[in-house]
Amino acid sequence: MKRLSFSCLLKMLKCQSILFQTTITNQNQWDEMLLTKGVVVIDVYQAWCGPCKAVVNLFRKLKNEFSEDDVLHFAVAEANSIETLQPYRNRCEPVFLFCVNGKIIEMVRGANAPLISKKITELVQEEREIVAGQKERPEVYSQKIYLNIEEYFYYTSMVSLNAHDSVFCKVYFFPDFDDFVQFMMSGPCHILVISKKKATDAIPLWKKLHESLENIPDESEKDLNMIKFCLIRLEETPETKSILNMCDVQSSIEDASRQLAFFFPNFGQNKTEQKFEKTLALVRPCLLRERRDSIIQRIKDDGFEIAMQKEINLSEEQAREFYKEHENEDYFPFLLEEMTSGPTLVLALTRENAVAHWRNLLGPKTVEEAKKENPNSLRAQYALDNVPINQLHGSSSPNDAQKELEFFFPQEHTLALIKPDAAKKHKDDIMQKVKDAGFTISKIKEKALTREMATQFYKDHEGKPFFEEGPSVVMVLTKENAVQEWRQLMGPTDPEVAKESSPESIRALFAQDILSNAVHGSSTREHALESIECIFGEIDID
Numbered sequence: 001m002k003r004l005s006f007s008c009l010l011k012m013l014k015c016q017s018i019l020f021q022t023t024i025t026n027q028n029q030w031d032e033m034l035l036t037k038g039v040v041v042i043d044v045y046q047a048w049c050g051p052c053k054a055v056v057n058l059f060r061k062l063k064n065e066f067s068e069d070d071v072l073h074f075a076v077a078e079a080n081s082i083e084t085l086q087p088y089r090n091r092c093e094p095v096f097l098f099c100v101n102g103k104i105i106e107m108v109r110g111a112n113a114p115l116i117s118k119k120i121t122e123l124v125q126e127e128r129e130i131v132a133g134q135k136e137r138p139e140v141y142s143q144k145i146y147l148n149i150e151e152y153f154y155y156t157s158m159v160s161l162n163a164h165d166s167v168f169c170k171v172y173f174f175p176d177f178d179d180f181v182q183f184m185m186s187g188p189c190h191i192l193v194i195s196k197k198k199a200t201d202a203i204p205l206w207k208k209l210h211e212s213l214e215n216i217p218d219e220s221e222k223d224l225n226m227i228k229f230c231l232i233r234l235e236e237t238p239e240t241k242s243i244l245n246m247c248d249v250q251s252s253i254e255d256a257s258r259q260l261a262f263f264f265p266n267f268g269q270n271k272t273e274q275k276f277e278k279t280l281a282l283v284r285p286c287l288l289r290e291r292r293d294s295i296i297q298r299i300k301d302d303g304f305e306i307a308m309q310k311e312i313n314l315s316e317e318q319a320r321e322f323y324k325e326h327e328n329e330d331y332f333p334f335l336l337e338e339m340t341s342g343p344t345l346v347l348a349l350t351r352e353n354a355v356a357h358w359r360n361l362l363g364p365k366t367v368e369e370a371k372k373e374n375p376n377s378l379r380a381q382y383a384l385d386n387v388p389i390n391q392l393h394g395s396s397s398p399n400d401a402q403k404e405l406e407f408f409f410p411q412e413h414t415l416a417l418i419k420p421d422a423a424k425k426h427k428d429d430i431m432q433k434v435k436d437a438g439f440t441i442s443k444i445k446e447k448a449l450t451r452e453m454a455t456q457f458y459k460d461h462e463g464k465p466f467f468e469e470g471p472s473v474v475m476v477l478t479k480e481n482a483v484q485e486w487r488q489l490m491g492p493t494d495p496e497v498a499k500e501s502s503p504e505s506i507r508a509l510f511a512q513d514i515l516s517n518a519v520h521g522s523s524t525r526e527h528a529l530e531s532i533e534c535i536f537g538e539i540d541i542d
Helices: 006-015 027-033 056-065 083-088 113-131 169-173 177-185 202-215 225-231 238-243 253-263 285-301 316-322 332-339 354-362 367-373 398-408 420-436 451-457 482-490 495-501 506-510 525-536
Strands: 021-024 039-045 072-078 095-100 103-109 142-145 154-157 189-191 276-283 305-312 344-352 392-394 411-418 440-447 472-480 519-521
Touching (some): 021 027, 027 083, 095 113, 103 113, 113 285, 276 398, 285 332, 285 344, 305 482, 316 398, 344 354, 354 392, 354 398, 411 482, 420 440, 420 472, 440 525, 472 525, 482 506, 482 519, 482 525, 495 506, 506 519
Parallel strands (some): 039 072
Antiparallel strands (some): 039 095, 095 103, 154 189, 276 344, 276 392, 305 344, 411 472, 411 519, 440 472
């Protein structure tokens, strides 16, 4: 069967308005797509789940709005069948790439409709200005994409003609230098800053790692896929291999420092200035019902980590207590009605300068002011029709944040138990995980459970063999939201499920099977207090 090129597919789509997204299924079609003029938005999907349906209506709307000069195109690409998309394989969240004039210059992770719409609009407007001669096309595109993989980040950069002077000055004497320059300008490179925590020479260690990856056995390829990707260029071909090694490794501290200063001029400068904080965010009931996933994704896209979260149905008494400073305001009755109309999502958000950053994102307090003065603010973008109260709350100051977090996430105690088999083999590792997660170990003892104690903890498993295998490590853990936090750290009951959904959880790392699943935790605050009293008696741990 003859394969259609990307350009042919585009022509077919002009005759079929319903099929407005081109399907890219192989590397040849991907290469054809890069020749397309204008802006191409590519939905990169996994073979097992298909393209993202949540943004189809948005894309159709934007396609109609920008249809007059054929500057905007949409495509879907299966990551598993296209070599260029290797780094996007085996990921759960949607990824959207933005290609302009053959260069991938932007990326959005997740179906963040407002952000995607904003980027498309900006890119289309810029492309129109370039075509009209009102603006010159930039020669250098850059993008930073931070990944949650250990301590490295990945940097994509188009190298301009004047950039190689300072970065690769020592290569001038190579006979293939002109080819080298063209090669470095031909597509994105992946530039990593590699560090060692201990006081050792990182350069020989990096070289050793580079050499060791030359001979990776086939069966290890899946496990080391990401490492290998970080060490090679994206478009590796036999022709380019003859020009230079696919990895440029610095041979001295001086060379490494010079390139570090070129690519990351502000590296290390802001670390001491960053002030990591927690702040409280509330997603009020109406917005929670209408756009829960969207607002959570937006929060993550703006650089926040969700340290704690819960949904709570506030009573009128609780709402009055929390908003007592607003009691004399005209809008107070409407606020009470909104806050008691259904569950509220309570979030503890963390990042540098979290309080100020979240307040800036929220915008003015009233919906009318937000829409007028700052239409890009969250309160404007997430305003709901016929709902006069803004749908998002944020702490006003670090002191207020501390008080509000204590209101919704009071310090709790929970009972944690390391089961006998795990206590023998992994006690120290599990204890370290507990400390790293921020728990205070208020009480601890090693104790062989009696049948009465086991019945208190494991009512559904009475008579199972692990009751009498040996002593367990029993702890009282203290932290805000301790019961829920400990259950999250433990992970799902089934270790196989835990390995898929929570690979860093204790059960994913140390459990054998559902029965011998390493750890136990109380399910509620009440159950925690009963269990603590059963093991430790009546104690004062406040």
